[in-house]
Amino acid sequence: MGSGVQDRPMIELRHVYKWFGAQAVLSDVSLAVARGGRVVVCGPSGAGKSTMIRCINRLEDHQQGEIFVDGMELTADVKQIEAIRREVGMVFQQFNLFPHLTVLENLTLAPIRVRRMSRREAEDLAMLHLERVRIPEQAGKYPAQLSGGQQQRVAIARALCMKPQVMLFDEPTSALDPEMIKEVLDVMLELAQSGMTMICVTHEMGFAREMADMLVFMDRGEVIETAPPDLFFTAPRNERTRLFLGQILRR
Amino acid sequence: MSVGLTRALRWTRANLFNTPLNGTLTVVIAFLLLRFLSPMIDWAVLRASLSARDDRACAAVGGACWAFIRDWFRFLIFGRYPYAQQWRPAIVLVIFVALLLASFSRRLPARRLAPAWLGGLGAVALLMRGGVLGMPYVETGLWNGLPLTLILAAGGLGASFPLALLLALGRRSSLPALRVICTCYIEAARGIPFIAWLFLMLVLLPLFLPPGLVIAKLWRAEIAFALFIAAYLAEVVRGGLQAIPRGQYEAADALGLGYAQKTLRVILPQALALTIPAQVNTFIGAFKDTALISIIGLFDVLQDTNTALNDPAWRMAYVEGYLFTGVIYFAFCYSMSLYSRGLERHLGQGRR
Structure with missing residues (x-):
């Protein structure tokens, strides 16, 4: 298969714009992520990083430009949006686990209701992913009984249970206590090594260097610089990138 | 020692x-x-009198006149339901208490609760009405007293609940027409006194029915009651919906859950659990409001007491009569309160 499906980017944004009122939060954003690509998006707060990845599964709508996920275009068509959301897993800063369901129920809800899996099958799959994130013993507990790091790993497992093609991470460690950050990043690194297509908004630059095959620097709604990690950290081309890296790496 | x-x-x-x-x-x-x-x-x-002949005999002793309750007991509970057939409403009371206990003790799994109550209410209506299995037919006008109060309350509250969910969701819908309709309905029902609403519905409901179809006053009152309570309950549920963080909607969306699944499995369970105290508040208020239907000539348990007190022999026994009725109301309201407390504990386990 020299061409066709394999060459098509998994995710493609073409000249995407979004405004809140008169203010542009995304301005001419273009980005292509290949199948199995691992992208880290960084930049100062208010740069539009979260907004951009939230446009990829239509938690936010874009007002101009085109977004394709696995060749399907995101439009206002609800069926199309739901079809894309099935293939795109998302992990949030605040975990957003369902507090009224146990860990196991959190993981099986969507596979049973959306993928139409049998309960048995969904539970087997859930246990598989709980082992992958190393907390199978917490299956019967409620989210509030877990630490922040454990909750975020459950959230990752919950997204993986839908067998997504792409995983989006929106600052997954920003709400965590420092001692819990590593356990979550380790899980994400393993996921990256398994060949999952990933886009991750994060300030963890050590992690970015290790995981990413492409770094994207955004500021004021624009993509300023895109580069592989070795170039990005050692020879940033843009002045704003240099300034940002200087600030964030000195910490 | x-x-x-x-x-x-x-x-x-x-x-x-x-x-x-x-x-x-x-x-x-x-x-x-x-x-x-x-x-x-x-x-x-x-100083209470249990065997006095009339209120003057009680007054002579100076204590409570429980003899009135003893004398009129069956009427206070069953009203004018044919005396020889009163075993039927008695069974109805047993069915209601059994249903309440089954719900209260959580013997029944939650998804069996609604079918059990529906089946129970069907059996209740059949027993009260008769006309089958050798039971003489009894018209709804003679369904009096406590069974009537419970039928109104259970049927009205039960029917109002799904309606309230729809109204609350409709009021938060992204479709403007639906939102306006639901908002208008809720505000109209809440803005009118229940009694006026009751009269209005008695007159208006038949206009919506195909000609020739006549619904007994009892059922029209039941429908009016359910429609009225639903408006209040809808606002309670809406309060719960508003308390659910946006992240819950987004997480459900991101997993690909559609509107129905998201609402049924993620949002409503949380919104309903959050608003249990306010729901019970509405239910208890509504339970006591059933007494207002005496105004359109239906004889609920309170009206039975009023009627019994017309007996010249017991004119002065009103304190005892209303105390007795009050205790009945209290028993049902308090059991609802207890049930909700148990439910809150059950739903809250391991949450926070």
């Missing part, structure tokens, strides 16, 4: 006289209890 006495003294000192303020309060409250409780016991128990 002296050990017990020492312990009692120690408990008293530790709990009732541990500070000067508490000591003073203990003395004051003890005095008030003695001052007011003792005459009450004296009236309700010591």
